[in-house]
Amino acid sequence: MIPELGHYALVLALGLALVQASVPLYGARTNDPVLMSVAGPTALAQFGFVAIAFGALVACYVTSDFSVVNVFENSHSAKPLIYKITGVWGNHEGSMMLWVLILSVFGALVALFGANLPARLKANVLAVQSWIASTFYLFILLTSNPFLRLSPAPLEGRDLNPILQDPGLAIHPPLLYLGYVGLSISFSFAIAALIEGRIDAAWARWVRPWTLLAWMFLTLGIAMGSYWAYYTLGWGGWWFWDPVENASLMPWIAGTALLHSAVVMEKREALKVWTILLAILAFSLSLIGTFLVRSGVLTSVHAFASDPMRGVFILMILILFIGGGLALFALRAPVLKQGGLFAPVSREGALVLNNLFLVSACAAVFYGTLYPLALEAVTGSKISVGAPFFNATFGPLFLPLLIAAPFGPLLAWKRGDLLGVAQRLLGAATLAVIVIAVTFAAEGGGPILVPFAFGLAAFVITGAVTDLIERTALLKVSPRIAFARARGLPRSTWGTALAHLGLGVTLLGIVGETQLGAERIAEIKPGQSISLRHYDLHFDGLANREGPNYRELVGTFTVSRNGEPIGVMQPSKRSFPSRGTATSEQALMTRGAGQLYLALGEPNPDGSVAVRLYHKPLVLLIWLGAVVMVIGGGLSLSDRRLRVGAPRPAKSQAAMQPAE
Amino acid sequence: MHIVRSIVLALTLLTATTAFAVQPDEVLPDPALEARARSLSKELRCMVCQNQSIDDSDAPLARDLRLLVRERMKEGDSDSQIVDFLVARYGEFVLLKPRLAPHTILLWFGPPAVLVGGAFALLLMARRRSRRNTTATMPAGGELTPAEEARLAKLLKPE
Numbered sequence: 090m091i092p093e094l095g096h097y098a099l100v101l102a103l104g105l106a107l108v109q110a111s112v113p114l115y116g117a118r119t120n121d122p123v124l125m126s127v128a129g130p131t132a133l134a135q136f137g138f139v140a141i142a143f144g145a146l147v148a149c150y151v152t153s154d155f156s157v158v159n160v161f162e163n164s165h166s167a168k169p170l171i172y173k174i175t176g177v178w179g180n181h182e183g184s185m186m187l188w189v190l191i192l193s194v195f196g197a198l199v200a201l202f203g204a205n206l207p208a209r210l211k212a213n214v215l216a217v218q219s220w221i222a223s224t225f226y227l228f229i230l231l232t233s234n235p236f237l238r239l240s241p242a243p244l245e246g247r248d249l250n251p252i253l254q255d256p257g258l259a260i261h262p263p264l265l266y267l268g269y270v271g272l273s274i275s276f277s278f279a280i281a282a283l284i285e286g287r288i289d290a291a292w293a294r295w296v297r298p299w300t301l302l303a304w305m306f307l308t309l310g311i312a313m314g315s316y317w318a319y320y321t322l323g324w325g326g327w328w329f330w331d332p333v334e335n336a337s338l339m340p341w342i343a344g345t346a347l348l349h350s351a352v353v354m355e356k357r358e359a360l361k362v363w364t365i366l367l368a369i370l371a372f373s374l375s376l377i378g379t380f381l382v383r384s385g386v387l388t389s390v391h392a393f394a395s396d397p398m399r400g401v402f403i404l405m406i407l408i409l410f411i412g413g414g415l416a417l418f419a420l421r422a423p424v425l426k427q428g429g430l431f432a433p434v435s436r437e438g439a440l441v442l443n444n445l446f447l448v449s450a451c452a453a454v455f456y457g458t459l460y461p462l463a464l465e466a467v468t469g470s471k472i473s474v475g476a477p478f479f480n481a482t483f484g485p486l487f488l489p490l491l492i493a494a495p496f497g498p499l500l501a502w503k504r505g506d507l508l509g510v511a512q513r514l515l516g517a518a519t520l521a522v523i524v525i526a527v528t529f530a531a532e533g534g535g536p537i538l539v540p541f542a543f544g545l546a547a548f549v550i551t552g553a554v555t556d557l558i559e560r561t562a563l564l565k566v567s568p569r570i571a572f573a574r575a576r577g578l579p580r581s582t583w584g585t586a587l588a589h590l591g592l593g594v595t596l597l598g599i600v601g602e603t604q605l606g607a608e609r610i611a612e613i614k615p616g617q618s619i620s621l622r623h624y625d626l627h628f629d630g631l632a633n634r635e636g637p638n639y640r641e642l643v644g645t646f647t648v649s650r651n652g653e654p655i656g657v658m659q660p661s662k663r664s665f666p667s668r669g670t671a672t673s674e675q676a677l678m679t680r681g682a683g684q685l686y687l688a689l690g691e692p693n694p695d696g697s698v699a700v701r702l703y704h705k706p707l708v709l710l711i712w713l714g715a716v717v718m719v720i721g722g723g724l725s726l727s728d729r730r731l732r733v734g735a736p737r738p739a740k741s742q743a744a745m746q747p748a749e
Numbered sequence: 750m751h752i753v754r755s756i757v758l759a760l761t762l763l764t765a766t767t768a769f770a771v772q773p774d775e776v777l778p779d780p781a782l783e784a785r786a787r788s789l790s791k792e793l794r795c796m797v798c799q800n801q802s803i804d805d806s807d808a809p810l811a812r813d814l815r816l817l818v819r820e821r822m823k824e825g826d827s828d829s830q831i832v833d834f835l836v837a838r839y840g841e842f843v844l845l846k847p848r849l850a851p852h853t854i855l856l857w858f859g860p861p862a863v864l865v866g867g868a869f870a871l872l873l874m875a876r877r878r879s880r881r882n883t884t885a886t887m888p889a890g891g892e893l894t895p896a897e898e899a900r901l902a903k904l905l906k907p908e
Binding site: 324326329330331332430433441445446448449450452453456457460464468470471472473474475476477478481482486503504610611612690699 | 776802805843844846856857864878905
């Protein structure tokens with residue numbers, strides 16, 4: 090009964106979506122307020138029905154109803170409750186349900202918080218949003234229905250892929266989808282603007298918070314996925330340039346570019362056409378990401394789906410939205426009026442430069458990810474594109490961004506003074522040079538790039554701090570006044586500084602992990618020790634342990650540093666009888682911003698076991714930087730001028746508002 | 750400065766960069782040769798895996814290739830000789846960084862072309878705009894009218 094209820098709710102959601110996709114659009118054309126106002130309630134009702142459908146699927150999983158094919162294939166009655174729930178989106182059908190659930194959440198949010206949007210814009214936005222929703226409901230109902238029954242019902246399920254039985258699955262896909270799908274709002278706004286043929290600074294003010302929100306989720310989702318891969322996959326890498334990772338990185342880069350260009354559009358009414366194009370591209374890349382992962386076009390660690398019917402359907406969705414969006418853009422963009430002149434050296438100019446390099450870096454990822462597929466489809470010859478290619482192309486295109494990041498926020502709008510900004514960054518540059526010199530001296534003849542990488546990280550971090558020091562005049566006035574000025578600074582200024590700071594922190598982590606890390610591979614018996622740098626790990630022994638739906642072999646290692654015991658590390662090997670598969674659980678010990686990472690190999694007949702021990706200095710900064718970026722985004726989002734759906738002027742100007 | 754100090758500390762203890770699936774019995778006694786083998790292994794694909802280098806992979810094929818790379822290095826082959834040998838044996842699929850060839854020109858020059866094309870488009874747009882502005886509003890002598898001077902001053906005044 091419950092699966093049928095969910096199925097039916099999904100069909101009703103499709104019906105509602107079709108109404109919402111057409112009626113408000115017609116209303117906007119004929120200027121009929123009644124027809125336009127249909128959009129709001131249908132968006133809310135759509136959310137209601139999708140929530141019922143999703144809830145029904147969750148209920149099937151929680152009660153282990155194996156008469157439902159999807160539950161039978163991906164669940165097990167002995168699985169802990171949390172993995173029963175997260176298992177809902179650990180497979181193709183369920184993850185598409187999560188996709189549409191989040192899509193309907195965003196639609197409902199626009200309906201709820203878009204009260205001050207112009208009626209026509211709101212109607213068009215929600216209609217476009219519903220086009221997307223309709224195609225995805227159809228996709229689920231026709232090719233990926235999670236509510237199909239199985240008769241007779243099996244007694245036990247096949248269980249979820251053990252590698253996915255991890256808290257990471259509870260957090261990573263929802264965050265990533267919130268990001269992917271959140272970009273659909275920017276897309277809908279862009280298409281709505283093209284339909285109306287009108288766009289202004291107010292439009293950018295409405296779009297920017299949504300983009301920012303999606304960007305924050307995407308940032309967290311990618312960082313979370315990276316950390317998950319780091320601690321799960323057992324060889325200590327945190328980014329593999331895997332096509333599935335690239336699929337999430339591309340919308341992130343495009344979204345970052347969109348955020349920056351929307352600033353120019355909001356403040357200066359320039360770059361309108363470009364911002365619209367970026368909004369279309371960012372969501373297109375999200376769709377391509379979904380396509381890459383879901384169509385089975387690549388079979389990688391992440392991909393579980395492979396069915397040509399699905400692939401063709403998703404390809405049609407891609408052609409419809411990307412092709413349609415770009416065609417509409419080509420048709421209508423010339424109508425949009427450009428405004429806002431600026432000199433090449435100005436804040437606008439810096440943001441244009443940022444966009445140019447971000448888009449090029451995004452193109453490097455795009456080419457590297459899709460070129461092998463295209464080449465194989467066209468000529469049949471197979472090539473591999475992996476990390477060495479991306480390091481050689483993405484790196485050089487991203488480097489100028491890092492160097493320029495501290496300059497941008499310090500430049501004035503319209504016409505900037507590059508020399509003046511360079512002078513203000515003298516402190517940051519000096520510190521960078523000191524870092525280079527010190528690391529160079531300490532390294533004594535290693536690769537020349539390492540000191541410069543550290544210097545660059547120091548420059549990006551102190552550059553972001555310099556921006557705040559300059560704006561609060563910390564070094565020029567008394568601390569009390571500086572504090573008052575700091576409080577008076579717009580939150581979006583803090584947001585920018587923190588986001589750039591986070592970038593520097595991530596860079597520092599990357600450089601630290603890749604350049605300073607050390608490893609030890611050894612075969613040891615109980616009673617022996619393995620040491621790396623000043624850490625000694627004494628192997629106490631192996632023991633068997635029983636988990637809820639697995640058995641594990643646990644190694645116990647006592648860790649001491651310079652002879653002082655500091656803790657115990659327990660890596661293990663788990664075997665899951667229901668699937669006949671095994672996973673390894675690595676042991677991590679955090680030391681400051683670095684970590685000790687211990688992975689257990691297969692035990693040998695003579696009682697010895699192969700272990701891999703890594704020391705990864707500064708590694709946590711990689712993800713900490715992402716968190717700092719997201720906090721920056723959150724501060725910016727809470728800025729009065731940008732609050733979601735509330736772009737009203739302030740009642741009074743703050744007394745301490747500094748010049749920007 | 751705390752970070753700097755820990756960096757210095759860590760650097761003095763620097764031994765090797767991170768790496769992965771190499772087994773204890775594979776490691777060469779000569780650290781320099783081993784380091785070379787590791788960095789070359791990172792450029793070679795484990796053909797039975799999804800997007801993993803032979804250095805990352807636990808697959809038996811990857812182990813065979815790692816041993817092969819080390820064997821040939823011990824015999825004195827250069828990196829490019831080893832790569833040529835592997836390409837002759839397994840095809841270009843084994844390289845994680847494809848060689849520049851007619852069929853990979855688009856791949857290698859695509860991203861820089863976006864950068865150069867974008868920069869060129871920007872330049873063109875800036876020139877067109879400035880020319881349009883010059884011809885439309887400037888008097889013949891190239892000097893500004895007093896009204897324009899005032900407007901310019903207003904525009905240039907910081908916010």
